[in-house]
Amino acid sequence: MIEIRGLNKRYGAFDALKGIDLDVKPGEFLVVLGPSGAGKSTLLRCINRLAEPTSGDIRIDGQPVRSDAASLRRLRCQVAMIFQHYNVVPRLSVQKNVLTGRLGAVPSVLSWLQIFPRKDVAIALECLRRVELEDKAELRTDTLSGGQKQRVGIARALAQQPKIILADEPVASLDPKTSRTVLNYLKQASRELGITVVCNLHQIDYAREFGERIVGVSGGRIVFEGGPDQLNGDVLHKIYPGLDEGDSRSASPLRSPPAPALRHLELEEA
Numbered sequence: 001m002i003e004i005r006g007l008n009k010r011y012g013a014f015d016a017l018k019g020i021d022l023d024v025k026p027g028e029f030l031v032v033l034g035p036s037g038a039g040k041s042t043l044l045r046c047i048n049r050l051a052e053p054t055s056g057d058i059r060i061d062g063q064p065v066r067s068d069a070a071s072l073r074r075l076r077c078q079v080a081m082i083f084q085h086y087n088v089v090p091r092l093s094v095q096k097n098v099l100t101g102r103l104g105a106v107p108s109v110l111s112w113l114q115i116f117p118r119k120d121v122a123i124a125l126e127c128l129r130r131v132e133l134e135d136k137a138e139l140r141t142d143t144l145s146g147g148q149k150q151r152v153g154i155a156r157a158l159a160q161q162p163k164i165i166l167a168d169e170p171v172a173s174l175d176p177k178t179s180r181t182v183l184n185y186l187k188q189a190s191r192e193l194g195i196t197v198v199c200n201l202h203q204i205d206y207a208r209e210f211g212e213r214i215v216g217v218s219g220g221r222i223v224f225e226g227g228p229d230q231l232n233g234d235v236l237h238k239i240y241p242g243l244d245e246g247d248s249r250s251a252s253p254l255r256s257p258p259a260p261a262l263r264h265l266e267l268e269e270a
C-alpha cells in the first residue's frame with residue numbers, strides 16, 4: 001500500500017530522514033517507534049506531502065506521490081491524518097467536526113454553506129457509532145474530554161473513507177487507560193475496514209500491544225523492523241541509545257512533553 005525508497009529529508013543543513021526504505025502492506029497496523037526528534041513526524045509528513053521530500057520515491061497503491069495539484073487532491077482523498085492535539089474545531093458540533101472529513105467529497109459551494117448531503121451525514125454518524133460517540137453528535141466539541149476529542153479525530157479520519165490513516169502520536173496527551181481505549185478504536189476500525197494505519201508512538205508498551213509490525217527510527221534512519229515480540233532490550237537500545245533497563249520496562253519515562261498544538265498542521269516553510 002505504501003512503498004518508500006531512498007527517502008531523504010533535509011531541513012537547512014540538518015538531515016531529518018536519511019535513506020528510508022519502507023513497505024507497508026494493505027490493512028497493516030504499523031507502529032513507528034522512536035525517541036523525540038528521531039524523524040517520525042517528518043516521515044508521516046513526507047508520506048502525505050505536508051513536507052516535501054528532498055529526494056526519494058513514495059508510492060501509494062502503486063501510484064507515485066507528487067506535489068502537483070491533481071496528485072495532491074488524490075492523496076488527500078486516500079490518506080487521512082490523526083494528530084496528537086486532535087485538531088478539532090472546538091466551537092463546532094461533534095458531527096460537524098466529523099463532517100469535515102467529507103469535505104473532499106462534497107461540492108465546495110455546499111461545504112462553504114456547511115450543508116452536507118444526507119448520505120454524508122449518514123457516513124459521519126456511522127463513523128461516530130464506530131467510536132461510540134453517536135449520542136454526543138450534537139454537542140459542542142469543546143465540551144468533550146481529551147480522549148473523546150481524539151475519538152472525534154478518529155471518526156473524522158474514518159469519514160474520509162481513506163485507504164490509509166497516518167496517526168502522529170495520537171495518544172501522547174492522554175492518560176494510559178484512555179490511550180488504550182483510543183488505540184483500540186483505531187485498531188478495530190483498521191481491522192474491520194481494511195484501512196492501513198501508520199501510527200507514531202513514543203510508548204514501548206503500546207507499540208508491543210497494538211503494533212502488528214514495528215519500525216524503530218533513530219537519528220533519521222530505520223534501525224529496526226520486526227514483530228512486537230522482537231522488541232527486546234538490544235533492539236530498544238538501538239532505537240533509544242542511552243536507555244536504561246528500568247526505562248525499557250516502563251512506558252512512562254518515554255512519554256514526550258506535549259508539543260505546540262498547531263505544529264503538525266503547519267506546512268513547512270518554503
Ligand SMILES: Nc1ncnc2c1ncn2[C@@H]1O[C@H](COP(=O)(O)OP(=O)(O)OP(=O)(O)O)[C@@H](O)[C@H]1O
Pocket residue numbers: 011014016034035036037038039040041042043256259268269
Ligand atoms: N520544519 C522544520 N524545520 C527545521 N527542522 C525541523 C522541522 N521539522 C522537524 N525538524 C527537525 O527534524 C528532526 C525530526 O523531527 P520530527 O518532528 O520528525 O521528530 P519526531 O521523531 O516526530 O519527534 P517528536 O516525537 O518529538 O515529535 C528534529 O530534529 C526536528 O527539530
